[in-house]
Amino acid sequence: MEGFADRLIERAIAAQSRIIVGLDPAVEYFPAHLQAQLRQNPTEAQLEETIVAFNRVVIEATAAVAVAYKPQAAFYEQYGLSGMQALQRTLALLRDQGQLVIMDAKRNDVAHTARAYALAWLAPRHALFDAPNPWHVDALTLNGYLGSDGIQPFLTVNPEAGLFVLTKTSNPSSGELQDLPLWVDGVGRGGTVAEKMAEWVHQWGQSSVGGQGFANVGMVVGATYPETARRLRRIAPHALFLMPGIGAQGGSLDAIVAGAGPRGVGAYAASSRGLLYPFRPEELADAEWSEQAAARIRAAAQALRGLVQEKLRS
Helix, strand or coil, X not given: CCCHHHHHHHHHHHHCCCEEEEECCCHHHCCHHHHHHHHHCCCHHHHHHHHHXXXXXXXXXXXXXXXXXXXXXXXXXCCHHHHHHHHHHHHHHHHHCCCCEXXXXXXXXXXXXXXXXHHHHHCCECCCCCCECCCCXXXXXXXXXXXXXXXXXXXXXXXXXXXXXXXECCCHHHHHHHCCEXXXXXXXXXXXXXXXXXXXXXXXHHHHCCCCCCCCEEXXXXXXXXXXXXXXXXXXXXXCEEEECCCCCCCXXXXXXXXXXXXXXXXXXXXXXXXXXXXXXXXXXXCCHHHHHXXXXXXXXXXXXXXXXXXXXX
């Protein structure tokens, strides 16, 4: 089986796209028609159906431009069992359509717990039964700040899976830790914490570099920090960059270019709110909501793809 990095890049080249579509359900932003249905029937079953219905519209509207989809686990966990059932159904829908899935769960812990997380999300088969794992995804986001013994289980449970290690995150306070200088012999010449993490990511991925020249172990690098992206690319030339922050967080297309590398295939713009909700809920209040939402979401995704591709060519 091909490694994740090769599969992602091949899809990106075929689609002429570098867009990762976030699937982060927030019911308060859903079309008013869906919200009204939920108010009329405020049950767990209706909530599950509401989330799945909206996700299905997003997937169908963006399938031509999405290199992969990135559900954020927290947006399903917040809705309890119905949210998690909606997530499992969404994963099944993506799997049936042959889409790549990056689960944004930012998992990690001590080694034996990390292995349990890895089995949960990355093992193709169930941990106990002779059956497919219904939670299996193609890639997973990780917190690497427990060190190598927290990463190793994810590398061994499924060596073909993709891992994106938090390196320089897009949030405003990320610099409180990630930009701190490392001191060597009392002198601040060891780079920053984020740069050290990039060195580790580079090491962790060396054995998985595929035919496209990139490793299955990549990193999360906020599109809000172009100059940092440029430095991290020099440190980890074989790491794929998952770059959130485009859209609602004000990320820069320059950061995508800085992280893309010489062939332009190393960095991927992850957008959630900017693609999911290009409308006000009250604008979609009738039974035709799905067609109207799909048209706006499709237009937003195509526009973002066009902007990124144009920037990469310039």
